[in-house]
Amino acid sequence: MDQSMTSAPPKIRIRDLHKSFGDKKVLDGISLDVPQGTSFVIIGGSGSGKSVLLRCILGLMTPDSGSIEIDGEDVLAASARRRDQLRSEIGMLFQNGALFDSLPVWENVTFGLLALNKLTRANARDKAGAILEQVGLAPSVGDLFPSELSGGMQKRVGLARAIAAQPNILFFDEPTTGLDPIMGAVIDGLIVDCVKKLGSTAIAITHDMASAQRIGDEAAMLYKGKLVWQGAAASLMDSGNDYVDQFTHGRRQGPITMELRR
Amino acid sequence: MDMVLDLVARTGRATLSLVRSAGALALFALAGLSHILRPPFYGRVFVRTFLETGFFSLPVVALTALFSGGVIALQSYTGFAQYHAQSAIAGIVVLAVTRELGPVLAGLMVAGRVGAAMAAQIGTMRVTDQIDALSTLSTNPMKYLVAPRLLAGMIALPLLVLVADVLGVAGGFTVAVVKLGFSPTAYITATLNSVKVMDVTVGLVKAGLFGFLITLMGCYYGYNSKGGAEGVGSATTSAVVVASILLLAFDYLITDLFFSQ
Numbered sequence: 001m002d003q004s005m006t007s008a009p010p011k012i013r014i015r016d017l018h019k020s021f022g023d024k025k026v027l028d029g030i031s032l033d034v035p036q037g038t039s040f041v042i043i044g045g046s047g048s049g050k051s052v053l054l055r056c057i058l059g060l061m062t063p064d065s066g067s068i069e070i071d072g073e074d075v076l077a078a079s080a081r082r083r084d085q086l087r088s089e090i091g092m093l094f095q096n097g098a099l100f101d102s103l104p105v106w107e108n109v110t111f112g113l114l115a116l117n118k119l120t121r122a123n124a125r126d127k128a129g130a131i132l133e134q135v136g137l138a139p140s141v142g143d144l145f146p147s148e149l150s151g152g153m154q155k156r157v158g159l160a161r162a163i164a165a166q167p168n169i170l171f172f173d174e175p176t177t178g179l180d181p182i183m184g185a186v187i188d189g190l191i192v193d194c195v196k197k198l199g200s201t202a203i204a205i206t207h208d209m210a211s212a213q214r215i216g217d218e219a220a221m222l223y224k225g226k227l228v229w230q231g232a233a234a235s236l237m238d239s240g241n242d243y244v245d246q247f248t249h250g251r252r253q254g255p256i257t258m259e260l261r262r
Numbered sequence: 263m264d265m266v267l268d269l270v271a272r273t274g275r276a277t278l279s280l281v282r283s284a285g286a287l288a289l290f291a292l293a294g295l296s297h298i299l300r301p302p303f304y305g306r307v308f309v310r311t312f313l314e315t316g317f318f319s320l321p322v323v324a325l326t327a328l329f330s331g332g333v334i335a336l337q338s339y340t341g342f343a344q345y346h347a348q349s350a351i352a353g354i355v356v357l358a359v360t361r362e363l364g365p366v367l368a369g370l371m372v373a374g375r376v377g378a379a380m381a382a383q384i385g386t387m388r389v390t391d392q393i394d395a396l397s398t399l400s401t402n403p404m405k406y407l408v409a410p411r412l413l414a415g416m417i418a419l420p421l422l423v424l425v426a427d428v429l430g431v432a433g434g435f436t437v438a439v440v441k442l443g444f445s446p447t448a449y450i451t452a453t454l455n456s457v458k459v460m461d462v463t464v465g466l467v468k469a470g471l472f473g474f475l476i477t478l479m480g481c482y483y484g485y486n487s488k489g490g491a492e493g494v495g496s497a498t499t500s501a502v503v504v505a506s507i508l509l510l511a512f513d514y515l516i517t518d519l520f521f522s523q
Contacts, residue, residue, distance in 0.1 A: 092398040094391045096390060100387075101386075101390075
């Protein structure tokens with residue numbers, strides 16, 4: 001992994017990314033390198049631009065300026081077809097699962113594989129069972145509908161769907177939000193296992209410190225559209241950075257001010 | 263002076279936003295239509311929507327047509343009996359039903375039933391990130407969600423209207439024979455003599471266009487909805503209201519085009 005950090009280009013390279021909605025600057029000059037095989041955690045409060053950053057990399061949103069490279073290839077300059085191809089190599093776990101509620105779990109899990117014609121419908125049910133087992137669910141769950149699942153199970157199915165096509169990049173949008181601490185730890189464990197098994201590069205955004213330290217190798221903090229800190233995930237709790245300290249310890253006083261109306 | 267400027271500014275802003283949404287809608291429609299022709303095709307989504315639009319709308323459309331045909335027979339009888347022109351009733355019923363009432367009433371019913379459901383379903387998919395999830399799973403949402411629905415609407419509505427035409431005439435026939443004392447054979451002969459292939463054809467063309475408009479509005483407002491449950495609610499309302507108005511406007515235009523001479 002060390003030589004890849006010096007010689008090969010980083011898996012994901014972001015330079016001077018800007019994105020505004022109206023007057024509101026959501027991303028204000030983000031530059032970031034994510035080396036191949038690294039698990040990168042981005043922390044930050046609500047509205048700090050974390051989700052927008054992921055959506056820009058995924059191509060679900062177009063940034064106003066800046067560049068995004070995956071394996072040295074400029075994503076924003078790529079043709080629509082090429083962008084679709086690049087996107088098919090990224091697996092995404094959405095914050096609330098975003099499972100297709102009109103389809104049974106097995107079809108949710110194999111949706112990407114079926115779309116890429118990597119699987120026939122006849123084999124999809126069995127394949128879904130195998131993938132569900134990887135995230136600790138019984139294959140019989142495949143016959144249920146998403147609305148019949150608990151929050152933790154939905155997250156697992158979302159994870160199963162994200163890893164089904166064995167993507168080499170994985171995104172996790174607040175993977176533990178809405179789960180109890182134990183289930184959160186279980187999901188984190190599954191994420192770490194999946195990322196290791198696939199050898200993928202991962203970006204997770206979260207505001208759960210325990211989760212950030214469990215999932216991440218490296219971490220960065222986003223505040224008001226800017227990266228205010230970057231370092232090893234293990235050093236999150238004693239980073240010496242005022243922003244990170246205030247955030248990780250949940251203090252009201254510090255450089256971060258909540259824009260609340262009194 | 264300020265008030266005048268303010269008024270001009272407001273008018274300008276409203277006009278701009280109207281033009282912008284018309285443009286966005288046109289682009290959306292073109293994208294949806296072009297995806298109908300380009301693979302991959304999602305047959306399952308098409309079949310499901312087709313059944314929902316066509317088959318499950320049958321009872322509503324059938325009842326609407328039956329009663330409307332009956333009511334026209336009844337109303338025109340009261341009017342025409344004064345001039346001893348009762349024999350024209352069969353012709354009135356069949357022309358009214360095939361040219362106007364069949365397509366328009368079926369269209370309005372389907373707009374309320376199917377257009378609303380589409381806007382709600384696609385809108386919910388939008389606000390719960392399911393549409394973004396489609397993109398991350400190598401599936402173009404326009405192709406998967408919009409194209410099959412547009413196609414299903416354009417095919418299902420003419421078929422529904424064909425059924426409505428037959429049942430509308432049957433409604434008129436029943437009232438004329440049972441209540442007004444017409445001879446069954448005379449009524450049927452008069453019906454067949456009055457109706458031309460053109461009447462039915464134009465009605466079906468209208469139906470195809472209405473099917474497109476209804477599903478387009480359902481998809482467009484659903485696809486662009488934002489802001490949780492409230493956003494989905496207002497998307498649903500807009501889809502039905504705008505589809506109904508456009509449907510009536512286009513009905514007038516087509517009637518003017520084909521039957522005004």
